[in-house]
Amino acid sequence: MRELRNIEGLHPRDLTQRQRLLVIFVISLGLVVLFYTLIYNWGMRALENRPQSIFRSFQTVVETMTTTGFGADSPWATSVMNILMVTIQLTGIVIGFVALRVLVIPLFEQTPLNLAGRLTSKDDHVVIAEYQRDTDVLLDELEELDIDYVLIESDVEEAKRLSDAGYQAINGDPEEQADLDRATIERASLLITDAGDKTASIVLTALEANEDLRVISFTESTRHNVALTEIGVDYSVAPHALIGRQLAEKATTPVTVDEQSEEDEIDIREILVRRDSPLHGVQVRDSPIVRHPNLTLVAGWFDGELRLPPSPDDKLTPNAVLTVAGPINEIDEMTSEIGGVRSRPITTQSKIVVAGFGEGGTAAVDVLSTDVSVTTVDESEERNPDVIGDVTEPETLREAGIEDASALVVTVGADSTALMTIAVARSLSNEVEILARVTDSDKTRAAFRAGADYVLSIQQVSARLVAAEVHGERVMDPASQIRLVRTDAALFTGETLADARRDTERSWTVIGVSRDSTVHTDEQTTIRADDEIFVAGSDEAIQEFEQTVDVQ
Structure with missing residues (x-):
């Protein structure tokens, strides 16, 4: 069950249409009763001569x-008072029907006839026109980032389920202008479509409004990217291919080291935190x-x-x-010290097995x-x-050379097939690095238990990509290569390595200092004018x- 928002300091625009209607009904009822009470009290005194x-x-x-x-007030002697009482009676009947329709029936049905009545006021929001993955994962991501949205869901029962859970969802056909208007498409800033053909x-239809x-x-395939761009799509995403x-x-090769001589002994390596690592949960x-x-x-990769x-x-x-990054021997010692962590030099893999030859x-x-x-x-x-x-058969993976492979990339369709493939591959080789794709985010932990080293969920990646795009950033851009270069240290003369590394706003960092054929990486090392520095x-x-500087 999703947490309810704290209503303290609630702004009127935070109320749904149904909640606003209820407030208006209660206030109007109070005003009508007050008006009739004053008129009736005056009439009993001035017309009936019975003050009370x-x-x-x-x-x-x-x-x-x-x-x-x-x-005990009836009967009334004057015609004006009798007309007043008839008017009060008719008003009461009308109000009773309104209360029945607005309050009582929806209360017992537990859903309004029009889900749009639950929407809060929207402006500069996201409209999601269908979503064929795990909708809850996407909407939870948007809710966590406090991003306003409206989901148009064509399946009535699914729309009701999401709306009853507190999500901003309505039932409708996003191909229809009227349903897009209910999602206030004219005031939206972003449209997300996941509707196939x-x-x-x-x-x-949306761009017309x-x-x-x-x-x-x-999309399911990158083949439609050019066509979608022509009709106005800014960013096409094929999650399987991505x-x-x-x-x-x-x-393969996420990191390169440029022109490094052997005596420098500086290296960049990836340390892969495996499923049995004692570092889990450590900041x-x-x-x-x-x-x-x-x-x-x-750098670090966290969930892709x-x-x-x-x-x-x-x-x-x-x-x-x-x-x-650092001296090779220091990295080796650190790798040996940390149990359950697997480190590999950043070099080209000798052999890759790709299980599943579809889009991904x-x-x-x-x-x-x-x-x-x-x-x-x-x-x-x-x-x-x-x-x-x-x-999933051991003979098939052996024929593909799994026992001699350095990495296995699993991109099969069904999660059950992926989990079995991972388990079989791990039983055949404890050294192969297994990188897998799953559809259901709940299967990520199961993939690790089966023996995977790195897992990406289509549901989670798609949700995070959408959330990041709202802020103008893309989570899953192709990985940038990480490079190591040598340069003159004049720019940093007089600073310690700790000082040079302190600026967290920069996307590059100073690794070490080369001095007299020796590399110094201790943070307390003071950089001299005749030194060379390594920047990654x-x-x-x-x-x-x-x-900024001339790189050798």
């Missing part, structure tokens, strides 16, 4: 409106890697999101991949460099894989750095 207290008049009016009787129709609308479209590329990039600031005086944490540099508050999970597997193969040996496995002969067979960062960050 205002409270007696209030009682009589309520009895009349509710048709429960008139008490209906996508083009929905986008064109709001030509300034930004549009994100989820994650396939991401897994392949994680399995980055408390990890032994960060506390090490000669090592620098350059690259953070450069990681926040000290980030917690290490089985999905965390830390990019560490094809994207994974496309992103791999030509010097990587790739073996594709699929049970469909039409997809023309290298090995035809069931990826993404391609984009290094380009930014190179605009």
